[in-house]
Amino acid sequence: MTDCGIWLVRPESEALALTLQQQLSGDLYRPWLDTATTQKQQFAAAYRKHKQWIMIAASGIAVRFLDGLAQDKHSDPAVVVLDEAGRYAVSLLAGHEGGANRLAYRVANAIGAVPVITTATEALKPLVVGIGCRKGVTAGQIAAAVHQALGGRQLNKVREIATIDLKANEPGLVEFCEQHDLPLRVLASATVVARPWVTKASDWVQQNVGLPGVCEPCALIASTRGKLIVPKMALNGVAVAVVEDAL
Known part of the structure; x- marks a missing residue:
């Protein structure tokens, strides 16, 4: 198991996810293959298995999946959200301390997206x-x-x-x-x-x-x-x- 998990919400993101995996490495998750539990439940079970996450999803979905999971910026996994069109790589959780800001740049550079960083340390x-x-x-x-x-x-x-x-x-x-x-x-x-x-x-x-x-x-x-x-x-x-x- 690698440090990074790549979470797909829909099969349509497969090609983008495979490109990321080739460029950055990481374990791919295809939650639609497990019909016994919801995607949110599956993500909660896998959340602490990786130090970093790339979620190919809408930001609203990512926020709902993360509900109740985040504990501390020093221990939470880094989470970057990438839209399915591969346009924006958003540092969503554990940006500075957890490395999500840097991960957003790596994701963006790998596929030609725009990194979105909102932490004051960098944004100012x-x-x-x-x-x-x-x-x-x-x-x-x-x-x-x-x-x-x-x-x-x-x-x-x-x-x-x-x-x-x-x-x-x-x-x-x-x-x-x-x-x-x-x-x-x-x-x-x-x-x-x-x-x-x-x-x-x-x-x-x-x-x-x-x-x-x-x-x-x-x-x-x-x-x-x-x-x-x-x-x-x-x-x-x-x-x-x-x-x-x-x-």
């Missing part, structure tokens, strides 16, 4: 940092470029790092995010192509990535009400842009 951080980088850059190179772009702003004010899918597994970028406990938001290249918001297009990026730019559009797309406060700054193979939430 006003900055999103967009990053584009050349292959093989180190975590140290990324850190130097990010600190240059932030200027006097503190890294603990950054809500998330945003990049494109081509860089989702770039070792230096992943290491930097892990070192500084920053969630990595991965955007599909097709999404960035549709909104190529750049102050100055890059011939190198266009030739090698097929986009006019990476860091600026990624940061702006990730922050729906943000304003570009630091246009693209490049340092040693790393390009960084900073967006701040508008009041």
Whole structure:
């Protein structure tokens, strides 16, 4: 049994659940196969068997299933709710302490959904940092470029790092995010192509990535009400842009 359970409410979610299982691993639950008990009863019996849950269901169903089960944010399993269309991954329970916020990012990155985080610890951080980088850059190179772009702003004010899918597994970028406990938001290249918001297009990026730019559009797309406060700054193979939430 893995740390993560994937709960399907309907057979129609099977393909989405299998994609998640392939990307993230996890045990699939198909409660409709057991006609002796209700889904709510089955979920209650399985609730403590995993440290994390991904529920492919409406949020209302998830809330009803969780009724009476949650006890303490330090011990409750993390619960992320994903709609059946795979559009939004909502951190519902044990967001910060239990890891549901990070799980929401992992789910979102795996299928191209939008992570929804509502805990004040993360939601009140006003900055999103967009990053584009050349292959093989180190975590140290990324850190130097990010600190240059932030200027006097503190890294603990950054809500998330945003990049494109081509860089989702770039070792230096992943290491930097892990070192500084920053969630990595991965955007599909097709999404960035549709909104190529750049102050100055890059011939190198266009030739090698097929986009006019990476860091600026990624940061702006990730922050729906943000304003570009630091246009693209490049340092040693790393390009960084900073967006701040508008009041």
